[in-house]
Amino acid sequence: MKRVRELGGRLAPIVAITGPYRPMFYASMAVGMAAQLLQIATAGLGAWLVGAAISGTALSSLTPWLFALVIVAMLGQACSVTESWMVHAVSWRSLHDLRLTLHDRFDELGPGYLLERRSGDIARVVLADVNEIENYTSHVLPPLLTAVVVPIGATAAIAVIQPVLAVVLLPFLVAVATVPFWLGRHAEEQGRRARTTAGALGAVVIDAVQGLREIVAFTARDRALRDIARAQDATVAANLDHARRLAAERTVTGALLSTGMLATLAVGALLVTRGALDPARFPAAVVIAGAAFAPLVALTFVGGELQRIAACADRVWTILRATPPVRFTAAPEHPRPQPVVAFDNVTFAYPSSDRSVLDGISFTVRPGETVALVGRSGAGKSTCAHLLQRFWDPAHGSISIGGIPLAAFPEQQLRRLVSSVPQDVYLFNTSIAANIAIGKPDATRDEIRVAARLANAEAFIDALPDGFDTIAGERAATLSGGQRQRLAIARALLRDTPIVVFDEAVSNLDTESEAAIRRGLAAVAAGRTTIVIAHRLSTIRRADRIVMLDAGRVVDTGTYDELISGDGPFARLVQPTLQHESDVIP
Ligand code: ADP
Numbered sequence: 301m302k303r304v305r306e307l308g309g310r311l312a313p314i315v316a317i318t319g320p321y322r323p324m325f326y327a328s329m330a331v332g333m334a335a336q337l338l339q340i341a342t343a344g345l346g347a348w349l350v351g352a353a354i355s356g357t358a359l360s361s362l363t364p365w366l367f368a369l370v371i372v373a374m375l376g377q378a379c380s381v382t383e384s385w386m387v388h389a390v391s392w393r394s395l396h397d398l399r400l401t402l403h404d405r406f407d408e409l410g411p412g413y414l415l416e417r418r419s420g421d422i423a424r425v426v427l428a429d430v431n432e433i434e435n436y437t438s439h440v441l442p443p444l445l446t447a448v449v450v451p452i453g454a455t456a457a458i459a460v461i462q463p464v465l466a467v468v469l470l471p472f473l474v475a476v477a478t479v480p481f482w483l484g485r486h487a488e489e490q491g492r493r494a495r496t497t498a499g500a501l502g503a504v505v506i507d508a509v510q511g512l513r514e515i516v517a518f519t520a521r522d523r524a525l526r527d528i529a530r531a532q533d534a535t536v537a538a539n540l541d542h543a544r545r546l547a548a549e550r551t552v553t554g555a556l557l558s559t560g561m562l563a564t565l566a567v568g569a570l571l572v573t574r575g576a577l578d579p580a581r582f583p584a585a586v587v588i589a590g591a592a593f594a595p596l597v598a599l600t601f602v603g604g605e606l607q608r609i610a611a612c613a614d615r616v617w618t619i620l621r622a623t624p625p626v627r628f629t630a631a632p633e634h635p636r637p638q639p640v641v642a643f644d645n646v647t648f649a650y651p652s653s654d655r656s657v658l659d660g661i662s663f664t665v666r667p668g669e670t671v672a673l674v675g676r677s678g679a680g681k682s683t684c685a686h687l688l689q690r691f692w693d694p695a696h697g698s699i700s701i702g703g704i705p706l707a708a709f710p711e712q713q714l715r716r717l718v719s720s721v722p723q724d725v726y727l728f729n730t731s732i733a734a735n736i737a738i739g740k741p742d743a744t745r746d747e748i749r750v751a752a753r754l755a756n757a758e759a760f761i762d763a764l765p766d767g768f769d770t771i772a773g774e775r776a777a778t779l780s781g782g783q784r785q786r787l788a789i790a791r792a793l794l795r796d797t798p799i800v801v802f803d804e805a806v807s808n809l810d811t812e813s814e815a816a817i818r819r820g821l822a823a824v825a826a827g828r829t830t831i832v833i834a835h836r837l838s839t840i841r842r843a844d845r846i847v848m849l850d851a852g853r854v855v856d857t858g859t860y861d862e863l864i865s866g867d868g869p870f871a872r873l874v875q876p877t878l879q880h881e882s883d884v885i886p
Contacts, residue, residue, distance in 0.1 A: 307606060307607070307610055310610040310613060310614060311436070311606070311609065311610055311613060313613065313617060314433055314436055314437065314441075314609075314613055315437075315441075317394050317397070317398050317433065318390055318394045318437065319394065319397060320397075321389075321390045321393055321394055324386055324389070324390050325386075325387075325390045325437070327386065328382075328383050328386035328387040328390060328442075329441075329442065329445055331379050331382050331383040331386060332379070332380075332383040332387070332442050332445065332446065333445065333446070333449050334379045335376055335377075335379035335380040335382075335383050336446050336449065336450045336453075336595070337449075337450070337453050338372055338373075338375050338376030338379060339376045339380070339591070340450065340453065340454055340457065340588055340591045340592075341372050341376070342369065342372050342373040342376050343587045343588065343590075343591055344457060344584045344587055344588045344591075345365065345368065345369045345372060345584070346369055346587070347583035347584040347586070347587040347588075348365075348580065348581060348583070348584040349362055349365055349366065349369060350583055351579065351580035351581060351582060351583040351584060352365075352580045354579075354580075355579055355580040357580070383442070387437065387438050387442055388438050390437065391433075391434045391437040391438040392434065394433075394437065395430055395431070395433065395434050398430055398433070398616070399426060399430055401620070402425070402426055402430070402616070402619060402620070403426075405619060405620060405622075406422075406619075408624045409619075409622055409624045409625070410624060410625060410626065410691055411686075411689075411691050412625040412626065412651075412686070412691035412692045413622060413624065413625055415686075415691065416650070416651065416652055422619075425615050425616060425619060428612070429612035429613075429615050429616050430612075430616065432608070432609050432612035432613075433609070433612065433613060433616065435605070435609065436605075436609045436613075439602070440602045440605050440606065440609060443595060443598050443599065443602050444599070444602065446595040446598075447477065447595040447596050447598065447599040450591065450592060450594075450595045451473045451477070451592045451593075451595065451596060454588050454589070454591055454592035455469060455470060455473065455592060457588050458585050458588055458589060458592075461577070461581050461584065461585045461588075462568075462571060462576065462577045462581070462585060464567065464571060464576070465564060465567060465568055465571070465577075465585050465589070468563050468564055468567045469560060469563075469564055469589050469592065472556055472557070472559065472560030472563065472593075473560070473592055473593070473596065475556050476553055476556045476557060476560070476593060476596045476597065477596050477599065479549055479552055479553050479556070479600060480549065480599060480600055482549075482552075486545055487545060487607060488607050490538065490541050490542045490545060491542075491607040491608055491611070492607075492611075493538040493541070494535070494538045494539055494542055495608070495611065497531070497534040497535040497537075497538045498535055498538075500531050500534065500535075501528075501531040501532060501534070501535050504527045504528050504531045505528060505531075507524075507527075508524045508527070508528060511524075546600075549600050550600060553596075553597055553600050557593050557597060560589070560593065561586075561589060561590060561593070564585070564586060564589045565586060568582050568585055568586065569582075625651065625691065625692045625693070626690055626691070626692060626693050626707075628690075628709075628710060628711035628714075629707065629708060629709070629710055630710065631708065631710060632710070633709070633710055633712075633713040634702075634704050634708070634709065634713065637701050637702030637703075637704050637709075637717070638667055638701075638702035638703070639667045639668075639701065639702065639717070639798035639799050639828070639829040640664065640665065640666055640667055640700075640701065640702050640703070640829070641664065641665040641688065641699070641700075641701055641799060641829060641831065642662075642663075642664045642665075642699070642700045642701075642703070643661050643662055643663050643664075643684065643687075643697070643699050644662050644697050644698050644699070644700070645660050645661070645662050645696065645697035645698075646658050646660070646661045646662070646684075646687065646694045646696070646697035646698070646699060647659055647660055647661075647694060647695050647696040647697055648683060648687060648692065648694045648695055649695060650683075650692070651692070656695070656852060657680050657683050657852050658680050658683055658684065658687075658694070658852045659851070659852040659853050660696075660697070660853065661680070661684065661697070661849070661852070661853065661854055662697075662854065663847045663854055663857060665829050665830075665831055665845075666829070667798075667829055668827055668828065668829060669829060669830070669844045669845065670825045670830040670831075670832060670842070670843045670844050670845075671830070671831050671832070671843060671844065671845050671846070671847055672832050672834040672839060672840045672843035672845070672846045672847070673685075673831055673832065673833050673834065673847055673849060674834055674840060674846055674847070674848045674849070674870065674873070674885070675848055675849035675850055675855075675873075676850065676873070676886065679849040679850050679851065679852070680849050680851075680852045681833045681849055682803065682833060683852075684831070684849075685720060685801040685803065685831065685833060687699055688706075688718055688799075688801060688831070689714075689718055689720060689801070690706045690707075690714060693706075693707065701714075701717055701718075701799065715797075716797060717797055717798060717799055718797055718799045718800070718801065719739065719791075719792045719795045719797040719799075719800055719801075720792070720800070720801040720802070720803070721785065721788045721789055721791075721792045721800065721801070721802045721803065721824065722788060722803050723781075723785065723803045723804070723805050723806065724784075725784045725785060725787060725788035725791075727772035727773070727779075727784065727787065728772060728773070729771065729772060729773030730771065730772065730773075731766075731768060731769045731770065731771055731772070732761055732764065732767075732768050732769070732770050732772055732787065733745065733748050733768040733769065735772050735787060735791070736748050736751060736752060736787060736790045736791050736794060737791075737794060738791055739791060739792075739794060739795030740794050740795060740796075743794055745768070747794060748768065748790075748794065749768070751790040751791075751793040751794040752768075752787075752790045754789075754790070754793050754820070754823040755786045755787070755789035755790035755793055755820040755823065756786055756789075756816035756817070756819050756820050757783065757786040757787055757789070757790050757816075757820075760779075760783055760786075780809075780810075780813065781805055781809065781813075782805060782809040782810065782813025782814070782816065782817060783813065785805045785817055785820075786813075786816060786817060786820055789817070789820035789821070789823070789824055790820075792824055793823060793824060797828075798828055798829060799828065799829045799830075799831075800824050800825070800828050800829070800830050800831075801830075801831045801833070802821055802824060802825075802830060802831070802832045802833065803832075803833045804817075804821070804832055804833060804834050804835050804836060804839055805817060805835075806835045806884070814836075818838065818839065818842075821839065822842075835884055835885060836883045836884055836885070837874060837877055837878070837882075837883050837884075837885060838883055840860060840874075840885075841860050843860070844859070845857065845858065845859055846858060846859070846860060846863055846870060848863075848869055848870045848873065850869060855868075855869040855870075856868045856869045856870040858870075873885060873886070
């Protein structure tokens with residue numbers, strides 16, 4: 301019983317998502333019940349008519365009942381169709397709203413929340429898990445309610461015909477209804493195993509497809525096949541367990557149902573011979589008894605779904621109830637803040653760990669200045685960029701723009717102040733033009749072209765099969781890392797924020813891309829306050845100032861000439877690069 305209550309508690313919020321459609325949802329349930337009861341009435345009335353005809357009742361006196369039968373049957377069908385339509389309308393509309401709510405939530409939770417999770421997991425929640433909820437409201441909940449109401453109604457009808465028959469039938473009905481719970485604990489465990497093994501299989505298969513190049517190059521085919529086979533074995537074992545339990549459940553249900561029907565028939569026959577049951581009513585009683593079992597048998601089919609759906613619902617609620625890493629103010633915007641960025645004694649640890657990755661960082665970037673953030677991998681450069689976009693808030697210290705703390709800016713204003721050019725730019729599955737104009741959807745084609753030209757992207761875009769109208773998801777898949785970053789530069793140029801964070805591409809670029817990106821960066825930096833996460837000496841030299849980080853602290857600050865002439869951490873960092881006449885610093 302405790303398990304049933306717990307399951308009910310996990311599933312109850314699903315009804316809450318029907319929100320504004322709740323009255324229609326309840327109405328659909330009522331219509332569904334009516335449909336079931338009318339179907340029982342049809343069967344009962346039909347059987348009674350047959351019984352009456354066999355017992356020799358004159359046909360003329362049965363005619364009105366025949367008409368009644370037709371009307372009841374038609375009403376039953378009408379209710380059934382209406383219920384099906386209503387329940388689907390409610391489900392799909394609620395899901396439509398739920399998906400929008402989830403996206404709203406993602407917006408609120410921000411990249412900070414998403415960065416710490418696998419995007420595949422989140423996408424599965426929005427697509428698969430939300431669909432499971434449709435399955436629940438349309439195909440699981442109605443049979444559940446029917447399984448409660450119909451047997452009660454049917455038993456009541458039989459009790460009216462002959463109470464003893466109802467007493468005989470009842471224990472069998474109760475037994476069939478509880479079968480799914482007898483093995484409930486097993487079902488839960490098996491469901492969990494089936495899910496984990498399916499997840500593991502998915503991960504292995506995705507690895508084998510995405511890593512095909514490496515698998516071929518390193519002749520790791522046998523290992524990949526072995527991994528897939530092992531994951532498959534686990535899935536097969538888990539599913540066979542599940543199938544065995546299901547078979548056992550159905551056998552027990554079938555046996556109980558047959559015995560229940562036989563008992564009803566035997567006791568009914570006995571009652572007829574004793575004169576305690578009108579023979580004309582006997583067929584009706586038997587038909588109604590059969591109808592009472594039907595929804596309970598259907599329950600064994602949907603019962604197993606409940607655990608799975610509860611797990612899906614849990615994942616959806618986890619997102620809906622998550623606390624956003626930052627909350628933006630609803631205060632009015634600040635008039636024209638100066639584009640001065642100041643980190644003041646900033647300390648920060650990612651929510652997933654206790655370790656401080658920034659430890660008392662202070663530096664300032666003046667209006668129009670370009671500062672190169674330099675340091676070994678893991679020093680905390682990207683974290684500074686994330687914090688400037690307020691994906692998270694610092695634990696101590698503050699970050700301000702024009703002397704105003706970031707937390708005092710409404711979100712839209714902050715987004716209009718700071719934009720970023722990431723290394724691994726995401727291209728949406730729309731045209732290249734729309735991808736560039738993502739931050740300014742009303743941009744004209746000329747504006748987009750000018751931005752692309754300044755970003756040194758115009759020539760290669762024109763060379764694509766459909767130029768600016770090429771769909772990025774399809775043919776632009778062949779774009780190189782350097783070309784993609786130039787699209788990101790064009791995006792930032794069009795967005796035209798006074799402050800830009802530029803994460804320089806670290807991958808091996810061809811000389812042409814490198815030069816093109818450098819010119820793009822110069823176009824971005826012109827007249828803007830720019831922070832470049834710099835990996836190349838050529839970029840660092842061009843910056844107005846250098847801030848070097850190491851293990852979350854600022855260890856060196858100054859112009860290139862100042863720092864290189866000394867013996868500080870920066871000079872030591874770049875010495876090997878200078879000696880090898882290379883450009884990329886370690
Ligand atoms: P850099 O950009 O200088 O290479 P980062 O700012 O990316 O350095 O990382 C600084 C430290 O923070 C590293 O130790 C890294 O492992 C850790 N880190 C980065 N992102 C996360 C995250 N989302 N969750 C937990 N730790 C992170």
